[in-house]
Amino acid sequence: MRRIYLDHAATTPTHPEVVKAMLPFFTDAFGNPSSIHSYGQEAKGALEDARTKVAELIGARSEEIIFTSGGTEADNFALKGVAHANERKGDHIITTSIEHHAVMEVCKFLEKRGFGITCLPVDKYGLVDPDDVKRAITAKTILISVMHANNEVGTIEPVEEIGVIAREAGVYFHTDAVQTVGHIPVNVDKLKVDLLSISAHKLYGPKGVGALYVRKGTRSVSLLHGGEQEKRRRAGTENVPAIVGLGKAVELTGQKMGREAERLTYLRDKLIEGLGERIDHVRLNGHPTRRLPNNVNVSFDFVEGESMLLNLDLEGICASTGSACSSASLEPSHVLLALGFPTEQAHGSLRFTLGRENTEADIERVLEVLPGIVAKLRAMSPLLKTQK
């Protein structure tokens, strides 16, 4: 059976050219970038080349890019780094109720250590109100962290407006741009951010590598202490092959971004419209227009997400559920709850995230298969009868 992968927000396949670019750095060019000899300098050159590529894509200077082990480390680094370096100035951090766990859990950790956390609500589309951010700022506020686009519902946040507010107030501003870099334009000056998280495997690069942009002059402390790598900001021998992979992925994605976003938007809207035409009681979650080009998050009343997911998987279609019921935690998605969904609806969502290898035929296949699955599950749903 042909498998259709529609879970690109979880991870993307590493581009073959990325793999090709990485390979020599495992074998022939295996040197440690900190070594003086030619092997070391060869690796160092590749490292700096990758740094330049990442910096160029987001309009930063290369010395403002610190390589990390991925998006989670970048988020941890951004929040803990700024929090600990600015304790004298204040102890208040502003964030939102729909952040990725890599931000949310760090905030909870810092809260236990004595920091004050303001977790801002979102509207029914998942949008943060910049005025709420403005009102939440106090003399003690040292950091604002608002994601660029949400990984579950795809809503693109008004980061630029929040950036203006943060700058006026003299507060550092971090954005988790893991879902946007390489997919939609991201420019650190335009967004007015001081810190920005990137992950390679969300843009057809390898897993286990990412980067944190830190604007020059931002007061921050290291997460990892040891050697003097990354200008003493992140100790540990650099993961050269992976970093080269990130550089190559960024290069490839940058070339095609506009056209690819347009193509995905067309496929996205075809899927959204098609589902609306073929299935009753279906709702689009997230913002209708301010959304990622590849994100379709929908709720089907009276049916549960995992049972839809399993049925889709049996048909070779790999999607995801907004509900975390399939993982160890049984709680529904904190994002959908933050959007104000009742529990049943939060349990009945499906997320399709499109990518480079998807075609119109893939969308048609979903539209062909899903109505039958929903009908089958609705026939066994005790919720439907009570709603009739």
Place this chain on the structure above:
Amino acid sequence: MPDIWSLYSEKVMEHFKNPRNVGEMENPDGIGYVGNPVCGDIMELYIKVKDGIIVDAKFKTFGCGAAIATSSMVTELVKGKRIEEALKISNKVVAEALDGLPAAKMHCSVLAEDALKSAIEDYLKQHKLKNQT
């Protein structure tokens, strides 16, 4: 093979794909309705009783794959059983009949046991009322 096959046993998937005894029952002798507020699963179970024996059972379930499979299995297990025997069907019996469930999904078998108990209680209550009048 899709990865989901390693998440659930073959038997769970078989009952999930082809659930037995799905639907509502006309004039049931007992109805059980249980919900798990944490994971959101809801199970409705109907039984038909004749001479102290459960002659038929049906269900409707809103829930994950494990919830559907345990509903299907519990209805299969109770059919032909005497009330007192059916009361002995624990969540472990249901899970074992499905060749096991992932640890995070054991609560689904508890829900199935509760739905069955609730249907039997409903039957016993109505049965008692009938005998009194």
